[in-house]
Amino acid sequence: MIISLNWLKKYIELGESTAELEKLLTFAGIEVEAVKELPALPKSVISAKVVSAVAVPKTDHLQQCLVDIGEYDYPEKNEAGYVQVICGAPNCHAGMMAIIALPGSELPGYTIGKAKIRGVESHGMLCSEKELGISDNHAGIIELPYETAIGISVNDLYDLPDTIFELEITPNRPDLLGYLGIARDLSAKLSRPLIMPDTKIEDEYFAKQDLALKLVINDTEKCPRYTARLFVDVQTGQSPLWMKTALIKSGLRPISNLVDITNFVMLEYGHPLHAFDYARLRSLPGDTVPAIVVRRAEDNETFTALDGKTYTLDSEDLVIGDGESPSALAGVMGSEQSGINPETCMVVLESAAFHPGSIRRTSYKLKLSTDSSYRFERHLSDHATDAASLRAAKLISELANGKLCPKVHDNWPNPSQPQVLGIRPSRYKQVIGYELNDNAIMDYLKKLGLKFIQYGCWIPGKITDVAKLYCHHAEEMKQGKTEFTELPDCVHTQYYEIPPYRIDLEREIDLIEELARLDGYDKVPVKTIPRQVMDRHAYRIKKVAAEYIVSRGFFETLNYSFSDSALMLKLGYAEKDPKLDMLRLKNPQSSNQSAMRTSLVPQLLQNLVYNLNHGEKNIKLFELGKTYHKAEGLSYEPYHLAAALCGRIQNEHWQHKAAMINASYPKGVVEELLDLLGLREYTCQPASEPFLQTAESSQYLFQGKQLAYYGKLRADIAQTFGIDTLELKQDIWILEMHLEDIIEATRHLQRVFNELSRFPSVVRDISFLIADSIGWQDIHQEILSLNPDLICELSPFDEYRGKQVPSGYRSLSLHLKIQDKEKTLTDERVDQLVELVIKTLQDKWQITMR
């Protein structure tokens, strides 16, 4: 539904800004799909008369026009006082009233200038609706009514500025397919009065006599009501500009005053109407009275609609016929033959109610959807026909000089019973979560058009007999009491009669929804204050770390939190090391459990020894737990993950011999885990743990803090724990992650997707001899820095020492993956880059290519 704010304001006072209105509508449950501002146009855009229009020689459509702009002050009028304009519109002709935008006018999107077209000066432009921004119509220039005065501002003519809202109306709310419905919702929401349109017909517009009409409804299920009003002395013609403007802004094309009136009232009331030419109605066979017959079509009966197409009907389609043939496809479309035409002077105005399913079926089957069928298939009440009919009658009398015949033909055999619904304020609180008092509820519902009947006790189920609603509350009300005492078996309830246009209100819960919608979903309380007792990030990091290390073959151990300083001394820590400044127990069970552990490592080594002594060879153990340190307050208890390992990388397999663990393995575990946890920015240096062999250890620092380390256990330290590594013929490796610090370092990390390159990558391999003293870290960094945009991956795939490699050197082979994010790489560019890499390495480290 497309609505103009200026039109809407005829039914409710609205001083709100566009943004406020958008919010209001949204929170009233009416989704705003688009908002279009129609700005006020400059004063230099005015009505004008085309005095003459002469074809420009050697052009097929341009006309040289002289335009009368009246008193409007424009310096370059010709001697006769007219303005010369070139116009290419096909409908431009002498004598018409048009709209001119004089040079300098700023229209939506562009500024009008003085121009020379085919050697002829053009002072401005005659405008179409599209050029003024009021519609998309660009078929020709605007043709104003002849009686329009010259020099009137376009803003007055087209009611500008204005705002156009495009609303999404949900299928359950056919009442919102009209301005009044929307205004009614806003009136309830804003607690402002609804201004109903004028329907009072002046005495002089009543005809002296009636026209004879025979109205027959053959199928009252498909058509429960048919209201016909008849008019004489009707003058067909153009609608006044204000009505045309209204229709245009709501997306309809003006046609003629009678058709425009039915469309206007449809937009106003949401109820489609139809007008027939009375003179063309034929009587039933054997009768002389013009007839309207609402009936099912015959199977294979054909009907030629207004769109010029002929449709084949069946007996499920409902038609409005005269005595002989169908005049309209009920609720969907009329026919050319029976419609209003320039000669029409007697009119039958139809306002009917149709079964929604029947209309939907016909519309779907014939693939014919109209503004009318769209509304009828959403169910319009049989109670609504008369109000819309009366409003149209008023407009016909005013705008087409029609005289209304006194007799209203209203065929309405079985009026639908108005729905009565109860609402318990207590139930509102139960469902929505906050209290809405009696008066507020009544205010909202009355504004929506519901009729309050009385208070009563709650009666579950459908209310069939209003008389039975009586209870002591009603009595108390009569006595002027406003407070209610609830009797044990009585739940305080308000009863309402539902207006016919709100077919969607069927149960108490529907009323509750209406109230919540109007009072504001934003008032619904949040029950609990949002907060995080749980540190979900820490929980996740610990979980990911533990799961990863298990996937690498480690088994989890759990050790007592106790330790003692002797154990730390055995690990090689100095007496003064903070790790020996332990939290001591007053009442330990034994001396080796006399303090809280400051490291997980000693117990892990003890676990390793235990298992070595029990015949295990390939051992990977870890513990994820707290260490305990002196700190302000009582203690600092960070989580750590430590692991001890020895033996083979994997279980032995008959086909694949697993290698013994060397530095690569714990290094890979530490680095992959850091990567998994999102930590990629760290620096590496030899570890300083006293129990590790410095040459085969490494630590990872982030902002100067150690996050992790790994390394080979010194043989002498192993010995103090009872492991003879020489006899064992294998090394013991230790690794540790400072989970607590990692948790903090990663707390605000956000993973960001990198745009994928759609261009192919190229892999080049290079092999060279390089001195042992130069580490991979340096080589990697050096090569990458040459062109970080192109080199997307650099990985070693072979290292060799031995035959043909001088001692002190190694042979390294690398994959160099090159990719351009913007274009396909040429061989030439790849070659250049590889050469640059080689040359740089040669210059810096004197490598020999192999």
Place this chain on the structure above:
Amino acid sequence: MQEQLKELVKQAETDIQACVTANDLMNAKAQYLGKKSVLNGLFARMKELSPEERPAFGNMINQSRTQIEALLEIRSKQVKEQAWMNNSNASSYDLSMPGIESSRGGFHPLTIVRREIDEVFLSMGFEIAEGPDIDDDFHNFDALNTPADHPSRNLADTFYLENGGLLRTQTSTVQIRTMERYAPPIRIISPGRCYRNDKPDPSHSPVFHQVEALVVDKGISLGDLTDTLQQFASIMFGKKVGSRIRPHFFPFTEPSAEMDISCVVCGGSGCRVCKNSGWLEMGGAGMVDPNVFDILGIDSELYTGFAFGLGIERIAMLKYNIPDMRILFENDLKMLRQFKGELR
């Protein structure tokens, strides 16, 4: 010349049929269609013919070429199919030999049980709260309504530290800390290590693990406690497991209760594990004593709450039929390997 072409196609057919590998086919293709092939040579000799003869001859060569191409294609398909067939039939493997596994490790059974409990309560809308192992008298005793002369405060029961702290004897300390920081409603579990000055024996350990639950809100009743307990027991031990509470005494709950679940070993009929009672003790529980709320400044008229504690070692021992608590802290790989895969 025509004869020569016929001969050529015939020869090609024989040679192509003789191909058995993709490589053979490639060679045959080069021989008959390649740059140095006879066919290509004949093309070059077209110049020798008169202009009138050329089109017909060209056609003939092209026909031969198409024929050879078709032969190659057919044979190539046959060769491929044969190779697939051979591949799917050839198996020199003894499939009863061990396959390659990833040598995955495993979690400690106490972690497995703790994580299962975490998941059960997380799914019930609880949050997990943690606190320090080393705490003070206030959080471990005073705030929990434990009188100053209560026997549990003895050195024989509680580890004290030289710095004045103590090792918490239950994770109720975390409940107190949570209530200090956050206003109700509260819905937490607090898993963690606890300490009691017990000598290790089959059913005692100076270091052990607990999960305590705490719910504080308006309208919380003992019924919510029994409900939560039953939900927990059903998810943890199976739908058939029943639960009950029976009166008991704890200083920080009023009324207090001991929670039992029906014996998971015998199903309630009585066995060695449940000492023929049909029930297994799960831990202590009760409604939070209003005094505890008063100490923490929570309106005890407005709010009620329940708390209960579960021993993780006890649940693990019951669940996996582990006879001696000390086994859990030996960290023997033979024990640890048994639980590989319990938790994924």
